[in-house]
Amino acid sequence: MGEVIVITSGKGGVGKTTTVANVGTGLALRNKKVVLMDADIGLRNLDLVMGLENRVVFDLVDVVEGRCKLRNALVKDKRFEGLFLLPAAQTRDKTALKPEQMIKLCEELRKEYDYTLIDCPAGIEQGFHNAVVGADRAIVVTTPEVSAVRDADRVIGLLEAKELRNPRLLINRIRVEMVKRGEMMSIEDVKDILAVDLIGIVPDDEKIVVSTNRGEPIISDQKSLAGQAYRNIAQRIDGEDVPFLNLEDDEGFVFKLKKLLGIKTT
C-alpha cells in the first residue's frame, strides 16, 4: 500500500509546488513509483515546473468525471523513471471536484504507487479541503516570515480538525546570514510557535528560480544546497530507518549550511 502525502501551506508563494516537484523527483530517484498530483484546479503550475506542460492531454477532472482512465491522464516524466504527473484542469475551477471523488482517486493511486504527493492550492477553502481529504499525512511548508507562519499555524489547526494528526513542517527559503543578523526568524523561532516536528529546512537559493522556469527540478543539481536539502527530505519521507530529525542533527545541518553559505557569500 502506498502513501498519499499532501503538501500544503495556507499562504501562497512559499514553495509548495517547488517542494512537490523536488521531493517527488527525489523519491523517484530512490526507485519509488511516485505520482505528483496537482490539486490546484484552475491555476495549475506543477506541469510547468516539471517541464511537462506540452504533454498534458487529460487531467484530474477528466479522470473523476470518467472521460478517461486514470492511467491515460498520468503524464510520464521525461527524465525520471517511475515518476508521473497528474495535472489539474486549467479551464475549470475548484468546484469541479468533490471530496468523495478525491478520496476514491487517492485510493486508486495508493494501490499502485508508493507515494502520491498532492500539491495543495493556497487558501483554506474548497480546494484545500479537496486536496487534504484523501491524504494519509501532511507536510506544511512555511517560510520564516510572520505571515507565512501565521497561515501555517491556521492550516495545522485545520489539518488536526480533519484527523490528519502530526503534520510535518518544512521551513523553506531560510537565509542563514539574515538569521545571524537577527533580521529573520530562526528555525527555533518558527518551531516554538508551530510546535510540530520538522521534516527539513531548505535554504534560499537563486537557482530555484532558474530551475523552476526551465522546468527542471533542482534536486538533480548535485552542487545546489537547496537540491541537497530536498534530497534529504525525500530520504526522511522514504527512510524507514533514517532517524527522525532530532535537534542535534538539525543544528548540525544548519551549521553546515552556515558554513557553506558563509564561504559562498564572502
Next chain:
Amino acid sequence: MEDNNNIVFKATNNGLILIMNESDDFEKIYGQVEKRLNAAGRFFKGSSLAVRYRGKKFTEDEEEKLRRLMEEKTEAEIKSFEEDKGYDVKIPDKNFEIEENDEPGQYFSSFYFRDIEEGITRFYKGTVRSGQLISFNGNVVILGDVNPGAEIQAAGNIIVLGYLRGIVHAGMDGNKEAVVVALNLQPVQLRIANIITRPPDGTENKGAIVPEIAYIKDDQVYIERLLPQR
C-alpha cells in the same frame, strides 16, 4: 451545451436535411424534431419539401412516423423522406493513439462538422488568457492572442490573428481536413482531429515571425509557411 437539442435543420437547394446524433434513440430524436417544428414549423407552410436525413439509420416504420410528423407540423407537402445517401459518412478511426497512453476515453461521433470551406464561424475579439476555453461547433477566428494555458476547441478550422501560444484542437469531432493558422504559431500543443502533437523538447522561439499553417497529411501534422517566401 446549453441546448440539449441535437437535431440540426439544414436547408438545401432542393429541400431540407435533418442532421442527427447517432447515439440518440428514435424516441429522443422524434421528440426533438417535434420540438423544433413546433417552434419554427410554420415557416415551411405551403411549400413542398424533399427531406433527407443524416447521421442515423431508421427503419421504414420510423421513417414513416417522422414523415407524418413533419407533414403535420409544417403543413407542407413532404415529397420524399429518405436517408441522405449522397453523403458518405466517414467513420474516423476510433483507435487513435496518444503517446504513451492507450484506450483514450475520447469519443468521436461518426458524423462530424464538415463546413470548413464555408460554414458557421465564431469570432472572438481579444486575448484568450490562461484558463479560458473557447469551444465552438464550427470554425473559430481569434482576433487577438492565445496565451499559454488557454485552450481553443473547434469542430472546424482555427485561425488566430495574433500569437498562438496555448492549446488548440481543430477538427475536434474528427475532421482531419481542418487546419490551424496563426500569425505566430507557437502552440504548447496542437491537435487536429485525433492527432496530437507538441513541439520537440528544447526548442525555443524561432527567429522570424511568419504566419504558418498546420494541417494533416497521412496522419502527420505538417507546419508550413502560410504564404510563399518573397
